[in-house]
Amino acid sequence: MVLVERARGTRRVFAVDRRAAALGAAPGQTLAEVQARIAPLAVLAADREADAAFLTWLAGRCERFTPLVALAPPDGLMLDITGCAHLFHGEAGLRAALHGRLGLSLRDSIAGTPDAARALARFGPSHLEAPRFGPAEDVAALPVAALEAEPATTRALLRAGLKTIGDLAARPAGALTARFGAGPARRLARILGWEDTRIVPHRLPDGCTVERHFPEPLVQAQAVEAVLAELITALTTLLAQRGAGGRGFEASLFRSDGKLRRILVETGRPSRDAGAILRLFALRIAALNEPIDAGFGIETVRLATTHTETLAPLQPELDGGSGEGTEVAELIDRLVARLGRDRVLRFAARDSHIPERAARVVPAQLPSALAARAWTAPPGPPARPLRLFDPPEPIETLAEVPDGTPLRFRWRRALHEVARAEGPERIAPEWWRTAGEATRDYYRLEDREGRRFWVFRDGLHGVDGAAPCWFLHGLFA
Amino acid sequence: MPYPPPLPVPLPAKALPFRQRLAALARPAAPVRQGAITFGLAELDGWLGGGLLRGALHEVFAAGQADVAAATGFAALLALRAARQRRILWVRQDFLDGPTGQLHPPGLAALGLNPALVVLVRAGDVMGVLRAAGEAARCGGLGAVLVEPWGEAPQIDHTAGRRLSLAAAESGVPVLMLRVAATPTASVAASRWSVEALPSRPLPANAPGPPAFTASLLRHRGGAAGATWHLEWDHDRHCFQSYDAAPLPRAVVPVPAGRAAGPAPAGSWRRAG
Numbered sequence: 001m002v003l004v005e006r007a008r009g010t011r012r013v014f015a016v017d018r019r020a021a022a023l024g025a026a027p028g029q030t031l032a033e034v035q036a037r038i039a040p041l042a043v044l045a046a047d048r049e050a051d052a053a054f055l056t057w058l059a060g061r062c063e064r065f066t067p068l069v070a071l072a073p074p075d076g077l078m079l080d081i082t083g084c085a086h087l088f089h090g091e092a093g094l095r096a097a098l099h100g101r102l103g104l105s106l107r108d109s110i111a112g113t114p115d116a117a118r119a120l121a122r123f124g125p126s127h128l129e130a131p132r133f134g135p136a137e138d139v140a141a142l143p144v145a146a147l148e149a150e151p152a153t154t155r156a157l158l159r160a161g162l163k164t165i166g167d168l169a170a171r172p173a174g175a176l177t178a179r180f181g182a183g184p185a186r187r188l189a190r191i192l193g194w195e196d197t198r199i200v201p202h203r204l205p206d207g208c209t210v211e212r213h214f215p216e217p218l219v220q221a222q223a224v225e226a227v228l229a230e231l232i233t234a235l236t237t238l239l240a241q242r243g244a245g246g247r248g249f250e251a252s253l254f255r256s257d258g259k260l261r262r263i264l265v266e267t268g269r270p271s272r273d274a275g276a277i278l279r280l281f282a283l284r285i286a287a288l289n290e291p292i293d294a295g296f297g298i299e300t301v302r303l304a305t306t307h308t309e310t311l312a313p314l315q316p317e318l319d320g321g322s323g324e325g326t327e328v329a330e331l332i333d334r335l336v337a338r339l340g341r342d343r344v345l346r347f348a349a350r351d352s353h354i355p356e357r358a359a360r361v362v363p364a365q366l367p368s369a370l371a372a373r374a375w376t377a378p379p380g381p382p383a384r385p386l387r388l389f390d391p392p393e394p395i396e397t398l399a400e401v402p403d404g405t406p407l408r409f410r411w412r413r414a415l416h417e418v419a420r421a422e423g424p425e426r427i428a429p430e431w432w433r434t435a436g437e438a439t440r441d442y443y444r445l446e447d448r449e450g451r452r453f454w455v456f457r458d459g460l461h462g463v464d465g466a467a468p469c470w471f472l473h474g475l476f477a
Numbered sequence: 478m479p480y481p482p483p484l485p486v487p488l489p490a491k492a493l494p495f496r497q498r499l500a501a502l503a504r505p506a507a508p509v510r511q512g513a514i515t516f517g518l519a520e521l522d523g524w525l526g527g528g529l530l531r532g533a534l535h536e537v538f539a540a541g542q543a544d545v546a547a548a549t550g551f552a553a554l555l556a557l558r559a560a561r562q563r564r565i566l567w568v569r570q571d572f573l574d575g576p577t578g579q580l581h582p583p584g585l586a587a588l589g590l591n592p593a594l595v596v597l598v599r600a601g602d603v604m605g606v607l608r609a610a611g612e613a614a615r616c617g618g619l620g621a622v623l624v625e626p627w628g629e630a631p632q633i634d635h636t637a638g639r640r641l642s643l644a645a646a647e648s649g650v651p652v653l654m655l656r657v658a659a660t661p662t663a664s665v666a667a668s669r670w671s672v673e674a675l676p677s678r679p680l681p682a683n684a685p686g687p688p689a690f691t692a693s694l695l696r697h698r699g700g701a702a703g704a705t706w707h708l709e710w711d712h713d714r715h716c717f718q719s720y721d722a723a724p725l726p727r728a729v730v731p732v733p734a735g736r737a738a739g740p741a742p743a744g745s746w747r748r749a750g
Contacts, residue, residue, distance in 0.1 A: 327618030328564050328596075335598055335609055343599045347582040347592040359582040364596050375586040375593065379712065381680065381687045382587030386553070387546050387578035414543070419676065422684035446685040450676035451543050474581060477550020477588060477688040477710075 001042040004031050014046040051075070058102070059202045060260045063252075064300060065098060067209070070114075070199040076121070078114055078199045101258075111139075114199050115190035119146035119165075139191060140166030146191065149184045156180070165191060208246070209304040210234045217256045217297020224253065224292055224301065225285065229278050231303040236272040245270025245311030249277055253292065254300040261292065265337050268329045268365040270309040276330055283337040332364050341365065349375055353427055355473060356390050383425075383444075385454045385474025392471035395455060403461040405443055411472050416447040424457075438468070444476070452476035514559040514651060517716025518708070525668075526700050531559065532649040533667035533698075534642045539657045540673035540693075545577045547674040550588065551690050552623060552655040554710055554717070557590045559651045560620025565590075566613045567623040568598045570606050576627075577657055588688070589715050594620070603630040607637050614644035614652050625655045638665040661695055669696040675707055678720060687712060689720055 002025055003015040011031040020041070025034045035041055051074060059069045059077055065088070068080035081094060088094040091110050099106060109120035116139055123146040124138065142165045144157045156179075162168055168176065169192055177185040189195040210231050218224070228251055239245060247270055253261040265280040285292065335344045345361040352358050377383075397406040405421045423443030430437075438459035445453045453475060459468035513528030522528050529535060537555070539548035556565050567580070582592035598613070600606040603626045610624040624641075626633060633654075642665050645652045654666065661669055671693045677686035688710040696702050709720035 325618070327616055331566075331613060331616040331619070332596065334612060338612070339598065339600065339605070339609065345597040345599065347585075347595060347597065349582070349592075355581070355583075359592070361597060375582065375591060377583070377586040377589075381677070381685060381712075382584060384583035384587050385546070385578075385581055386549055386584035386588065388581035388584070389578045390574075420679055420683050420685045422680075422682070444685050446677060448676070449543070450547075450674040450689065450691075452546070452674070452677070452685050452688075474584070475546030475578060476584070476685070477546050477553070477690075 001044065002031075002034060003044050003046040005046040005048075048074070056202070057260075061102065061254075061258055062098075063203070064101075064254060065094060068199060068201045069203070071202050072118065076118065078118070080114075080199050080201070081110070112193050113190055113196055115187065115197070116193060119148075119191050122146065122148075137166075139193075140164060140169065142191075144168065147184050147187050149180070149187070153180050153184060208235055208238050208242070208244075208308065209302060210238065211300055211302035213300050214298070217294075217299050218301075219294050219297045221292040221294045224294075224298065225278075225282060227301050228281055228303065229274075231301060232274045232277050232281070235303050235305070236274040236277070239272040239305070239308070239311075240313075242308075243310060243312065244308045245272045246277075246305035246308050247271075248306035249281075250304050250306050251281065252300075252302040252304070253298050254302070255295050256297045256299045257295055259295060263288075263292075264306065265333075266341070266365060267333045268336075270311040271333075272311060276333070280333055280337045283334060287338050336363075336365060352430065354430060355384065355388060355427075358384075382476055385452075386477045388474040389472065392456070392473040395470050395472045397455070397470045402467070403441075403457075406445065406455065406470070409445075409455065409470065409472075411453075416445075416451070416453070418445045419448045420446040427456075442473070512649075514555065516708070517558065517711075517714070518706075518719055520719065521706055521708075521717070524701070524704060525694075525697065529555075529651075530667045530698075531651050532646045534638060534645055534652045534654060534665065536654045536656060536661070536664065536666040536669045538659060538661045538669070538671045538695075539655075540671050540691075542658065544673050545657045547688075547690050548655060548657065548672040549577075550688050550710070551670070551672045551692060551708075552653050553585065553590055554588060554688075556621040556623050556651075556653055557588070557715070559653075560594065562594070563618070563620030564594050564596055565621045565623060566596045566598060566616075566619055567625065568600060568606050568609045568613065569625045570603065570627045571599055571601055572627045573625060573657070588710065589712055603627070603632045607632060607641075610652065611640055611644055614641055614650055615648050617648040617650060619648075619650050622650055622652045623655060624652060625657070628658045629660065633664075635665055642667070666696065667698045668694065669702075671695055675709075675720070678709065 001017045002013050002020050004011045005014045006012075013025060013027050013029050013031060013034055015027055016025045020034075020038065023038050025038060031043065035043075055071055055073065055075070055077065059071055062069045062077060062079055066079050066081050066084045070078040070080075072078045081091070085091045085094045088097050095108065095110070098108070107121050109117050109124060111117035111120055119142055120138065123142050144162060144165065144167075145154050146165060147154070147168075157168070162171075165188065168188055173185050173189070176188065186195070190197060212227060212231060218227070231251075232249075235246075235249075246267070248264060248266045251263045253263075255261070263281065263284055265277070265284050267277075267280070271277060332344055341363050344364045346364040346366070348360055348362045350357055350360055393411065395409045395411045397409040399406045405423060406418055408415060408417045410416070421443055424441035425443075427440045427442060429439060440456040440458055441460075442454060442456045445455060447453070454473050455470060456473055457468050457470055461468065512531050513525075514531055515522045515528040516525075535555070537548050537552040539545045569580070580597065582595075585592045585595065598609050600609050606624060606626045610622055613619060613622045622645075641652050641654075661671060673691040673693075675689040675691045677689040680686050686709075690708045690710075691705060692708055693705045694702050707720050708717045711718045
């Protein structure tokens with residue numbers, strides 16, 4: 001079987017399976033070439049997005065081995081197993097667990113630096129058998145292609161008679177830099193372990209994590225909440241010891257068939273109140289679109305903070321209450337857990353005279369410093385309406401003179417006779433926006449029944465020829 | 478439709494006689510009348526016996542389809558007077574944005590209500606609105622809860638009203654139910670208002686003046702109802718003031734030019750889209 005993708009007008013082989021490889025197919029050949037050589041050939045289109053999604057999913061599954069998992073696209077994962085191997089009875093045990101758990105055919109290696117591990121896994125000898133764990137002679141025997149430099153660089157090195165990493169290592173680094181730039185030289189140093197780097201994990205672990213493994217998988221989804229209650233107590237104790245509070249808590253449920261479910265709750269201010277956090281989780285679980293499915297059983301439940309902040313211990317007030325601000329913040333957290341973050345909102349002022357851009361809504365959990373602009377209102381009767389239509393609604397108007405105050409107007413099929421009026425208040429478009437916005441003349445109108453409206457004329461008379469349109473933008477109390 | 482359990486009621490053991498258990502479930506009939514919500518207008522507050530009950534449910538109906546803004550303003554100003562600089566939670570149904578417009582914070586600021594105090598909760602349907610309101614009404618730290626569902630919702634029945642009333646009585650937070658496109662019906666609310674726009678006091682050059690309302694008290698628990706006031710909002714003193722007419726003993730509908738006398742119909746709202 002081969003996977004193909006279209007490149008420069010021809011279909012080229014993107015990946016081959018083991019049997020096709022044995023018959024001489026290799027990535028990069030054209031499909032016609034391979035089909036000429038191998039008669040019964042299964043051809044499928046390559047899907048890079050699905051590959052990337054699978055890799056991300058695999059990274060999640062590898063988190064049970066180490067919290068530090070980095071993606072090495074397009075087809076690799078980098079695990080920092082420092083301090084983790086002894087949990088699996090050594091590196092060999094970890095490898096065996098990895099192979100057994102993932103059930104995929106892998107090319108893997110363990111080495112002192114990320115780059116050496118990558119080079120050994122991709123270019124080492126006899127990939128599919130257990131490599132020895134990256135001693136210097138193994139690295140030295142790697143081909144120069146392991147530098148993963150430009151093809152021209154690799155060719156030039158081969159032409160110069162330098163076939164292995166060991167050959168390069170024997171020469172002064174200065175010569176390599178002078179000929180090919182700093183890139184290959186730095187890569188060489190990293191592969192050889194002269195220079196060490198850290199990986200950038202796919203998901204950065206926060207300080208506090210607690211987890212529980214079950215020898216017998218948990219098959220009842222109802223039991224999850226009980227387990228969470230235990231873990232939350234443990235986590236809050238940990239947080240209290242550090243003088244910290246969590247702003248986000250994430251529960252990861254690892255199922256024995258490899259599925260991973262994450263449940264996230266967030267709070268508006270740092271918290272380590274076990275009861276409150278458990279209530280948020282209960283609300284969140286009750287509001288899930290897709291209920292928790294234990295499937296073949298849940299093996300591991302992990303609870304981690306996604307974001308922590310310093311939280312000084314608070315002295316409870318004398319009457320036993322905890323203050324109005326706290327109560328409201330907890331209410332907001334509960335509503336967010338139930339309805340979602342984008343449904344519990346706060347108003348923030350914006351620096352614009354265009355009415356529909358003068359305000360926006362932000363999630364209420366965000367710290368209020370982000371909405372520090374104060375609201376101002378001139379004294380006198382309200383100059384801005386209480387209710388605003390977005391988009392404005394078209395109306396038909398009648399006025400004495402073309403650019404005068406309307407005498408009557410028709411909105412939603414009802415005719416309104418104007419009794420009082422004020423205006424115009426001219427609001428010019430923001431010149432830095434390119435869209436064709438017109439100058440608006442706003443009027444405050446009151447009809448004979450006492451309803452107050454905010455209408456505007458979109459554009460000026462005698463500028464474009466056609467008469468400008470009128471719109472109703474808002475209603476006053 | 479599942480509804481969250483209202484309040485954890487500590488049930489005594491089953492061995493107790495039924496009557497006794499029933500007594501444990503019952504609530505105090507008349508909650509403490511402390512810190513009533515006043516209008517700042519002596520005659521009106523006097524008529525109400527000192528003001529509106531704080532920990533209770535109050536309903537504000539828009540008299541006609543064009544009176545939505547007036548009813549919103551009246552409810553918002555009542556919440557402003559009730560909240561005393563504490564946070565106000567405003568629960569709205571998503572559908573409202575189309576027919577009645579969005580809430581415009583500069584407009585709130587222009588009335589004197591600081592938009593920074595308002596927490597806006599959006600709910601998809603009436604049940605969502607009621608659930609969020611029930612949750613909020615139990616939070617004693619709030620200044621007021623404003624509930625704004627859309628239309629004639631059959632879900633807002635006696636049970637829902639009683640639930641909100643009990644939660645409000647327990648926490649002492651006023652719950653104001655703003656009903657647009659709905660006709661007033663019997664409910665458990667402590668007071669029910671119908672609000673209509675009123676021609677304002679003209680400013681120089683015949684400009685529209687400060688917000689003015691015709692507020693009819695349709696129901697008042699433990700007091701006389703059926704009166705109508707003409708109110709104007711005083712922005713400087715943050716209170717209502719009488720405008721144009723003294724408190725009238727009976728329901729009186731102003732007869733403006735070009736409109737028939739009699740209560741304005743609720744309007745024919747049609748849910749489209």
